[in-house]
Amino acid sequence: MTAPRTTAARFVATHTLLTLDARHPYVAKSLIDAQDMHRTVMSGFRGWVDDGSADARSQMAVLSTWTLNLREALLSLVVQSQVPGDWSRIPRAALAEEAVTLTLDRTFRIGDTVDFRTVVNPVRSLPPPSGSPEKTRGARVPHTRPDHVRTWFTRRLQPLGEPSVVEATGLTRLGADAHPDDLGVRMLPQVSSPSPHKGLRLTRAEIRGKLTVTDPAVFVQVLTRGLGHGRAYGCGLILVR
Structure with a gap:
């Protein structure tokens, strides 16, 4: 039940x-x-x-x-x-x-509407090469086009009545919904770190718009813990008003 x-x-x-x-x-x-x-x-x-x-x-x-x-x-x-x-x-x-x-x-209550702004590190995971050892992680590939970033964010929206996790992929949702066409997306300069962190390069995108709360507990969890990867480097914080 x-x-x-x-x-x-x-x-x-x-x-x-x-x-x-x-x-x-x-x-x-x-x-x-x-x-x-x-x-x-x-x-x-x-x-x-x-x-x-x-x-x-x-x-x-x-x-x-x-x-x-x-x-x-x-x-x-x-x-x-x-x-x-x-x-x-x-x-x-x-x-x-x-x-x-x-x-x-x-x-926050179901149906509340908020303006939001967030900077995210939008990435997708590729499967590991065939024959890789068990538990090998796939490579993370950044989205570098605004339309792809919009799709990345839209997949995390949670229409009213839908579960907070997409069973097929395990993707955790936002606890809020929005109309994708109303989302503003802007690519930001990449951030990186020189030696000894030469591998640190983060693609960033700013997303703005309105969210309607559909699952308050999940929404508060995302506000508290952040969205996506790169949260140690200025990504994932959702500002609302």
């Missing part, structure tokens, strides 16, 4: 907006090195988990996204987490403005 679907779910998190001087060396390094940007984000959460924990970001549900205003040389970095951050380790001269921290506490 299928359990009844939750009609409402509560989302609680901390959001911090950091406005940084893109000309400062501390910030400039983060812009050219995705691993350094990750360290900048995680520097606000020391002490919450044991040093060296492999899943520290996941334990604290830390997600982030950023935009760069080249004309004004400002980097706007939004960090979401389940624990409060301490940003005193960022050099004061690198901050163009004081950090702004908000506590989000919102209950």
Whole structure:
């Protein structure tokens, strides 16, 4: 017997907006090195988990996204987490403005409509070559065209009454629905990391539009944990209003 679907779910998190001087060396390094940007984000959460924990970001549900205003040389970095951050380790001269921290506490119900923006790492997995050892993972291939990114996102939409997981593929859905033609998609510059992370190259795309909540518990889980791959490097955070 299928359990009844939750009609409402509560989302609680901390959001911090950091406005940084893109000309400062501390910030400039983060812009050219995705691993350094990750360290900048995680520097606000020391002490919450044991040093060296492999899943520290996941334990604290830390997600982030950023935009760069080249004309004004400002980097706007939004960090979401389940624990409060301490940003005193960022050099004061690198901050163009004081950090702004908000506590989000919102209950979502079936039928609620929200505007959203997210930056994702849209990839598909290819099967491993024939004859590969058991449990060999297939290669991840990025989508580089807006229409393919729209299809990638649309597959994760969850119409009202449908399950949160697609049985045939195991794909986890969003807990929300949208009209694909109303989604705005824009390809963003790739981010990467030089040595010793030469293999780190992430294709990114921005998606904007409106979502209608169809499964509040699943929707809150996705808001909390993020969407897709690359969540340690500024992808997967869904901002709603």
